[in-house]
Each structure stands twice: as C-alpha cells, then as structure tokens.
Amino acid sequence: MELQETQVNTMPRIGDMAPDFEAVTTKGKIKFSDFAKDKWIVMFSHPADFTPVCTTEMSGFAIRKGEFDALNTELLGLSIDSIHAHLGWVNNVKQNTGVYFDFPIIADIDMKVSKLYGMLQPNESETAAVRAVFFIDPTKKIRLIMYYPLNVGRNMDEILRALEALQTSDKFKVAMPLDWKKGDKVIVPPPKTLDEMQQRIDDDSLEKIDFYLVKKDLK
Ligand code: BEZ
Numbered sequence: 001m002e003l004q005e006t007q008v009n010t011m012p013r014i015g016d017m018a019p020d021f022e023a024v025t026t027k028g029k030i031k032f033s034d035f036a037k038d039k040w041i042v043m044f045s046h047p048a049d050f051t052p053v054c055t056t057e058m059s060g061f062a063i064r065k066g067e068f069d070a071l072n073t074e075l076l077g078l079s080i081d082s083i084h085a086h087l088g089w090v091n092n093v094k095q096n097t098g099v100y101f102d103f104p105i106i107a108d109i110d111m112k113v114s115k116l117y118g119m120l121q122p123n124e125s126e127t128a129a130v131r132a133v134f135f136i137d138p139t140k141k142i143r144l145i146m147y148y149p150l151n152v153g154r155n156m157d158e159i160l161r162a163l164e165a166l167q168t169s170d171k172f173k174v175a176m177p178l179d180w181k182k183g184d185k186v187i188v189p190p191p192k193t194l195d196e197m198q199q200r201i202d203d204d205s206l207e208k209i210d211f212y213l214v215k216k217d218l219k
C-alpha cells in the first residue's frame with residue numbers, strides 16, 4: 001500500500017533525466033533510452049481512447065506531425081488503454097476523418113509508465129492519466145512539463161511554440177520573453193560583470209529598456 005502510494009506520486013521535474021522504461025506501443029516495443037536517439041521527444045498522455053477531447057488532441061498531433069519533424073522531434077503518445085483499443089481507435093479515426101496517428105502510442109495497461117511520470121493524478125481521475133506533455137531534449141533531460149485536466153484540451157500552437165522556444169534558447173544562449181514566437185526579439189541574459197554591462201550600454205543594435213532588460217534580433 002505504502003509502495004503503491006509512492007509510485008503514484010512520483011513526479012519527475014524540469015531538469016531531471018527522463019526515467020527509462022520499456023513499453024508496448026502501436027509501432028512495436030520500445031526501450032525509452034534507445035528511442036529517438038539525438039532527437040527531441042514530445043511525450044504526451046491522454047485519458048482514454050474513443051473519447052471526444054482526446055480524439056481532437058491526437059488528431060492535432062497527427063495533423064501537425066510535419067512541424068514536429070521539422071523541429072527534429074519525435075512524438076510519443078500514451079494512455080492506460082490496451083494495445084487492442086489503441087489499434088481500434090487509430091483505425092476508427094482514420095476511417096471517420098482520414099487522420100492517421102502515425103506515431104507510437106504506448107499501451108500502458110499496467111500503468112507503469114504513467115506512474116513513473118506522475119501522469120496519474122488521483123484527485124483528478126483514479127482511472128485515467130491526465131493530459132501531460134513532457135518535452136525531453138536529445139540528452140533525455142526533461143525541459144518542460146505541461147499538465148491539463150480531463151475536461152480541457154491542450155493548445156497545439158503553444159506546444160509547438162514552447163518546443164521552438166526551448167530549442168532557440170539552447171542554440172543562441174538567450175531567453176524568450178512573454179508570448180515569444182519565431183522572428184520576435186529575444187532576451188539577452190543579464191550581464192555578469194561591469195565590463196559586460198558597459199558593453200551592452202554601448203551597443204546601439206540592442207533594444208534596451210534598462211541594463212537588465214535587453215532584447216535583440218536573432219541573425
Ligand atoms: C475526452 O477526451 O473527451 C475525455 C476523456 C476522459 C474524461 C473526460 C473527457
């Protein structure tokens with residue numbers, strides 16, 4: 001009982017290495033540490049197959065998969081349904097709408113992965129995973145986590161925006177301001193020395209609100 005309680009409450013946090021696991025998916029068995037080597041991973045849970053909000057969300061991931069591909073990112077879905085339910089649902093949605101969930105979906109029937117990632121949040125639901133999204137970088141470090149309740153679908157624009165913001169931040173060693181999107185100015189990290197502070201005061205190409213709030217265009 002004690003052990004079960006602990007497992008349910010395991011909650012990886014931003015900056016943690018993503019816990020490893022093996023799982024059955026709609027694309028065959030995977031070992032997470034070998035999955036999508038050198039790529040970003042967006043791993044997301046949904047409460048249940050054959051439910052309306054989940055169908056819209058999974059279709060959203062499927063329709064915009066090309067944008068994730070362009071960001072060197074693999075999609076990995078999960079629910080605690082069986083592989084048979086997953087296969088039936090994928091086929092049903094394809095027949096009804098033409099949208100094909102062309103990414104692996106974990107059949108976490110024993111809830112091993114959901115527990116490992118804190119996707120089971122019993123005060124929201126005792127029988128289904130919440131709508132979680134884990135952004136995992138190519139070193140398998142967790143970089144951003146979103147949790148949504150059962151009754152509110154996620155926002156695909158925001159998922160893609162956050163992914164691109166993380167990647168751009170890493171590449172250019174900058175931070176992203178409120179509502180940042182591709183093409184917007186970025187935030188230059190605050191100076192660490194007086195010399196750095198003076199350099200930025202003297203640099204006319206920067207947008208300076210004050211020495212600690214400085215923005216620039218990315219070339
Ligand atoms: C849905 O996806 O519509 C849904 C799934 C589980 C509980 C409530 C809604």
